[in-house]
Amino acid sequence: MSNLDALYQEIILEHNRRPRNYRVMEGADRVVKGHNPLCGDALTLWLKLEGDRVIDASFQGSGCAISRASASMMTEAVKGKTRPEAEALFTRVHDLVTGKLDVDADPAAKKTLGSLRALGGVARFPIRVKCASMAWHALRSALGSDESSTNGASEISEEP
Amino acid sequence: MSKVSGGRASRKGRAEKRGTRAASLASRSDFPLLAGSPALHYLDSAATAQKPRAVLDAMRAYYEHDYANPHRGAYTLSVRSTERYHEARERVATFFGVGDTRRLIFTRGTTEGLNLIATAWGTEHVFPGDEIVVTALEHHANFVPWQQLALRQGAKLRICGLTSDGRLDLDALASLLTARTRIVAFNHVSNALGTINPVAEIAAFVRRRAAPDAIVVCDGAQAAPHLRLTLDDLADVDFYAFSGHKMLGPMGIGALVGPVALLERMSPYQMGGDMIEIVGDEETTWNVLPHKFEAGTPNVAGAIGLAAACTYLESLGMDAVRAHERELLQLALQQLATIEGVQLFGPRDLAARSGVVSFTLAGVHPHDIATILDGDGVCVRAGHHCAQPLMRRLDVPATARASFYVYNDERDVEALVAGVEKTKTLFAVAADPSLRSG
Known part of the structure; x- marks a missing residue:
């Protein structure tokens, strides 16, 4: 598979065209804004929690196919996950997109990631890693701040 | 190509211009980076220009x-x-x-x-x-x-x-x-x-x-x-x-x-x-x-x-520089305008416009355009171009931008246009369920 084919896999293009959970969420427990100052990509992530579990996730924003597809897939993947499970998934995805994880050599990771493996093509494009990881950093930020009040938006930025 | 002396530009491009295609104004061989990368289509001179050997020397x-x-x-x-x-x-x-x-x-x-x-x-x-x-x-x-x-x-x-x-x-x-x-x-x-x-x-x-x-x-x-x-x-x-x-x-x-x-x-x-x-x-x-x-x-x-x-x-002549860029600009605008979904920004009057083409492609973010073009060696800028107040007024988050200079020629324009066509095709595949593989 060429680098470009690996980046723009069918599933990525499909999520870009028809992003899942692309809506404003009323009564969310967490609202976080993600922003990549380098390219201007921006998203808002909404989460609804029940105890320690994410029961709903949605997003809106503007960005490239990679950032949009990644956010869309993230909102699907994170629903039903507990906070530690979501954190573990973040780590897996982060390792995947930064090229630290070889899914073919790690059956457990392959199973955990499922269709999220499609994001792995980003690893060959260092400048696009942030596009894929922005939504995931937003997720981590949303789950990390216990004290954040309902609908209290906070800004996060990608580190360079 | 002969060695450059006295910082003068070699005029290979000029000689080629007798043909029907728009050749470069300056010879690519004057620019070590371009000479070393024959397949590169450098269309980001508005960000920074490549260096002739005369400058490095x-x-x-x-x-x-x-x-x-x-x-x-x-x-x-x-x-x-x-x-x-x-x-x-x-x-x-x-x-x-x-x-x-x-x-x-x-x-x-x-x-x-x-x-x-x-x-x-x-x-x-x-x-x-x-x-x-x-x-x-x-x-x-x-x-x-x-x-x-x-x-x-x-x-x-x-x-x-x-x-x-x-x-x-x-x-x-x-x-x-x-x-x-x-x-x-x-x-x-x-x-x-x-x-x-x-x-x-x-x-x-x-x-x-x-x-x-x-x-x-x-x-x-x-x-x-x-x-x-x-x-x-x-x-x-x-x-x-x-x-x-x-x-x-x-x-x-x-x-x-x-x-x-x-x-x-x-x-x-x-x-x-x-x-x-x-x-x-x-x-x-x-x-x-x-x-x-x-x-x-x-x-x-x-x-x-x-x-x-x-x-x-000076050895190229600034009037020749301007005329050359205008020729490439005209070609690029004409050809990009024929692609459905391409929106071109900026003055339509070429006399009021430098060799810069800012554009968007419907349904495709400029960053994705730039990545796909990069796959074919075409370097364009994608983003807000350090002009966020302007982007807000154009009501777009970003544009793709190709810019021309003395070492560009018609092949660079062709590669740009082909890359935009390719981007459109790639993104259209996902839009048409009948073309999906599985």
Whole structure:
């Protein structure tokens, strides 16, 4: 598979065209804004929690196919996950997109990631890693701040 | 290809022009990076230009033969270094039609030149209630320094809007100019759209309507590489700033050209070595122009590289540079316009436009366009082009931008157009379920 084919896999293009959970969420427990100052990509992530579990996730924003597809897939993947499970998934995805994880050599990771493996093509494009990881950093930020009040938006930025 | 001598451009491109295709103006073989990457289509010269060997050789020769700290040593080598620096200033001044080298201050680039004025002039001349006029077409470098100056001094920032095809709205500008206007800052050529502003007319217009001692500041970063300039003739422009790296010179060097009388009255921008005359315990007097504004060890190699770039461009002829870019611009606009879904930004009148094509493709983010083009060796910029106020007014988060220079030819335009077609096809596959593989 060429680098470009690996980046723009069918599933990525499909999520870009028809992003899942692309809506404003009323009564969310967490609202976080993600922003990549380098390219201007921006998203808002909404989460609804029940105890320690994410029961709903949605997003809106503007960005490239990679950032949009990644956010869309993230909102699907994170629903039903507990906070530690979501954190573990973040780590897996982060390792995947930064090229630290070889899914073919790690059956457990392959199973955990499922269709999220499609994001792995980003690893060959260092400048696009942030596009894929922005939504995931937003997720981590949303789950990390216990004290954040309902609908209290906070800004996060990608580190360079 | 023959060896370049004396910094002259080789005219391979010109000779090829007898054919039907638009060849490059300068030979690619003059540019080591391009010569080493035959498949590369470098279309991001508005961000920075590739370097001809003549520039690299001139800088290397300085380091290998004439290098010492200028203005300091009593020894011959330092004197020689000082001479090279002075020669470079004279060379650059001549190229830009500046007769008096005292008014050409070397800077790190356009950004530093503009910040110099905002700090050194602005802090002492802008007061609460005063007004600063900028335009919606500006690069952040000619926007943020004025915005922040206004905030610091309690002045008002007024922003001149645009016409629908990306030109300055001169009626709007007229309504913004008052007796309180202290600074009017605008670019000569827009980095994002390529719009060429009628700088002399605008400056004269401002001169008639603003306060008599208001200053007119022009950001020439995108004009210096592409247009024949005679800055001495731009009587109503007080300050003109440009960068070396966009005009084939090295990064880290540029110049600010200003009026001697004003520069004499202004306080220095930075303090240190070279810019002083006598340093007492209690006070200090300043060196003469232009040194008063060049604190610290100067970028001599950069100035020499910039001077070599001027010589190189002169050998091509700035009128030929402009004509060449216009030819490629026309081709690119014509061909991109035939692709359904492509939206082109900027003036339709080619006479009012530099070799910049800003565009979007329906349903595809500019970053994805740039990545797919990159896969075929086509380098374009994608993003807000350091012009977020403009992007907001165009109502797009970003555009893709291709920009042309002396080493580009028709093949580069063809590669651009083919890449956009390819992008469209790739993204259309996902839109059509019948084409899905599984």
